[in-house]
Amino acid sequence: MLGIFKEKLFNAPKELKSPASLSSCTKPKPSNEIVNDFMSSNSSKAFSMCFGNDALLAYSPSNNNSTHQRLFSGLDDIYCVFMGGLHNLSRLNKQYGLSKGTNEAMFITEAYRTLRDRGPYPADQVLIQLEGSFGFLIFDNNHRTVFVASGSDGQIGLYWGVAADGSVVISENLDIIKASCAKSFAPFPTGCMFHSEHGLMNFEHPTRKMKAMPRIDSEGVMCGANFNVDSQSKIQMMPRVGSEANWATWG
Template sequence: MLAVFEKSIGKPPKELILPFRGKSHLNSSREEIAEIYRLWRSDSTFYNLPNGNFLALSHEDENPAHPRSMVVMDGIFCLFSGYLLNAYDLRRYYGLSRQATEAMIVVEVYKVLRDRAPYPPDQVVKELDGKFAFILFDSKVSVLFLARDSDGCVQLHWGTAADGSLVCTDDPNVISASCGKCYTPFPPGCIFLSGSLLISVHYPFHKVRGISQEDDEGNINAVIFKVELYTRIHSIRRTGSAENWADVTIVEGE
């Protein structure tokens, strides 16, 4: 699955545009990224949106344990990879038919977040029990919603295109070819909403920061996403030892 959105919709975190000194970025344009995906995924279906934004789905090389699905409902587009263990219970709760896919369930869960504000987004994802990653776009309000389960069993990567657009995909080869060195895996157990911070499901009131690491030559070669446990959102950062931090994931810039 693939999604590319301009900065006004999916403003990427600053960690995705860190200056990888000594490295060539080689970021592709949105048009080039679409061609890369078409070339490598001949069965792909594209969903083109205004201003050059788009989503795409392919079932090629699909992991049977983590099937991909796509749904468009009421102007909401959802790409889903993985499975939900509590799909049966969620279908009953939201009044969906037994044929409703995981992507359909996620759309209904998102509507609760959108229509019952200020419903906490971390609570929305906590309702989903399984191994999954999804990319959801609400075209009515131009909101992009990304999430990945806490174990990180299903791949999801994000990076930046040549014009700064946000690129999201479950294909590590596509993200590398599209974004050069300006990409990382999306941190497990986290949520990203347009116009919001990166949020940890388990620590929703604490900041998630991307910490760059350098090799012996001073080149940035990795980013570590961590939850700063002793700093709450909208508060002043407290300095201290490494014990003040809780790891979300370690990501490599390959």
Template sequence: MLAVFDKSVAKSPEALQSPHTGSASAMKDGFLAKHFGSVHPGSVTVNLGSAGSIAYSLDRQNPLLPRLFAAVDDIFCLFQGHIENVALLKQRYGLNKTSNEVTIVIEAYRTLRDRGPYPADQVVRDLEGKFAFILYDSSTKNVFLAADADGSVPFFWGTDTEGHLVLSDDSEIVQKGCGKSFAPFPKGIKILK
């Protein structure tokens, strides 16, 4: 999975920002999304306009940590891994039997956004399993990111030469877009505005 967000939508942490030269802007002409597509045949890229882009592929996925994608009401979500308490969460959020992990994350986010005052970290703590996800809400221009408390799913983030935030489960993809300005994603939650 891959996401590239403009700095006006998601500011990258200062620790990931360093002056580096030689690598191209991850967003310019869809550079990093095109590279992702060349490395992962059959990938799908969603252009989010000036906010950035997201891409995913089922190529070379770990069968124990599957990748899922969904878009509901201008909310786009990439999910990798699995949630163990799916039945409980379906009941909590009033979802039907066919709902899966990615739709649960979207509904949990919508509950957080619309019905608060649920703390964001509580929403993520309620998810039991091994996972990482990237959610972009185009109506509010919010980015909601999380990884399980054990960091079970490979997940990296970085900053390209123009300050765009790059996220992926593939460290080589992040390095291609960010040079040395990348690191493993910290365990837990991050909401970027």
């Protein structure tokens, strides 16, 4: 999986970008070079999709050596890449009125679309219902928004970083991220979700803010940041009333 999004679509935390990238022997790469690296390192079944000059998704199906399955879904200009598996998928499909053959990527797409359009059910309450190991990336081309989430068990590792042109790069492939973003990258925090319009949030502790902690690599150089729940903080919650509340309501 690979997602690349220009800054105007994806306003990543400023702590993700490390000044050490400027002096590193490995320089951040431009977006087109990152895509070429991804395509050349994956199977012939890999494909990429460009959405103007602002967003790109690339996907390669699972292979025999994959520990976790990878799935892709596209519906009504909403595109989802899902990795892992949900133990309670059958119950979730029934709850949402979906057919038994609906896989995880299709379910996440349908749940996102339903909650975006019909609310009012907060996103953290949707994700807390997902049982299993998962990581997913959604790009909503209609609304030009990006949504990323990683399960709390940490079995599906996602990474994010900053490319040479300031675009945000997201992938489960650490080698791609390291080669693309130099020192400006970090693991995507587990148990968290990021919405391009609303920022980073822990869906298990939605009333707490996230705190950036400097991340030092094996060379002793600052390398992006880890983001943890700040137990001393509290987010002021807005009352969930009215028909305008929707998926973008983060608490």
